[in-house]
Amino acid sequence: MRIGLRIHTWPESILRKKCKEVKIVDERIEQLFEQMVLLMRANKGIGLAANQVGLDLRLVVIETQTGILKLVNPRIVKTEGRIDFIEGCLSFPGIELKIKRARRVRVSALNEKGVALDYQAEGMLAVVFQHEVDHINGIPFIDRVSFWTRLKIRPLLKKIEKETRYGMCEQK
Numbered sequence: 001m002r003i004g005l006r007i008h009t010w011p012e013s014i015l016r017k018k019c020k021e022v023k024i025v026d027e028r029i030e031q032l033f034e035q036m037v038l039l040m041r042a043n044k045g046i047g048l049a050a051n052q053v054g055l056d057l058r059l060v061v062i063e064t065q066t067g068i069l070k071l072v073n074p075r076i077v078k079t080e081g082r083i084d085f086i087e088g089c090l091s092f093p094g095i096e097l098k099i100k101r102a103r104r105v106r107v108s109a110l111n112e113k114g115v116a117l118d119y120q121a122e123g124m125l126a127v128v129f130q131h132e133v134d135h136i137n138g139i140p141f142i143d144r145v146s147f148w149t150r151l152k153i154r155p156l157l158k159k160i161e162k163e164t165r166y167g168m169c170e171q172k
């Protein structure tokens with residue numbers, strides 16, 4: 001199937017954008033979700049935010065053990081505990097970073113039908129929620145590491161920047 005969206009990679013400016021609230025959850029949103037899920041799966045991701053595919057909207061998809069979550073305007077309303085977790089990101093191919101996150105989160109969002117729901121997550125799923133909500137707030141995971149780690153990964157970032165500039169970042 002041909003799809004119009006592609007994964008945006010560092011340093012494309014939309015990754016720094018605080019995305020807009022979705023006002024109406026309609027058929028168009030459902031279609032965007034479907035395309036996001038296809039892209040996430042094709043690239044073997046477990047989470048994807050709308051600005052990673054070039055859309056200025058607060059939409060997130062997450063792959064869980066029990067199925068896909070499609071979240072509209074997700075907000076983290078409660079956090080508990082701490083966890084260090086090694087994260088990757090489809091917008092930063094080849095980079096893995098250990099990030100300090102909350103161990104448990106509670107998230108409020110609308111689902112793809114526009115119904116308000118609360119989600120509780122722990123461990124990896126809690127980390128994915130935090131990573132994706134960061135995305136739609138314009139905060140890529142490289143902002144969550146120390147100055148020294150950032151310095152250490154500079155050559156890797158430069159490589160991604162170069163590939164992004166020439167449209168060479170792997171696309172499925």
Ligand SMILES: [Zn+2]
Nearest residue numbers: 088089090091
């Ligand atoms: Zn990411």
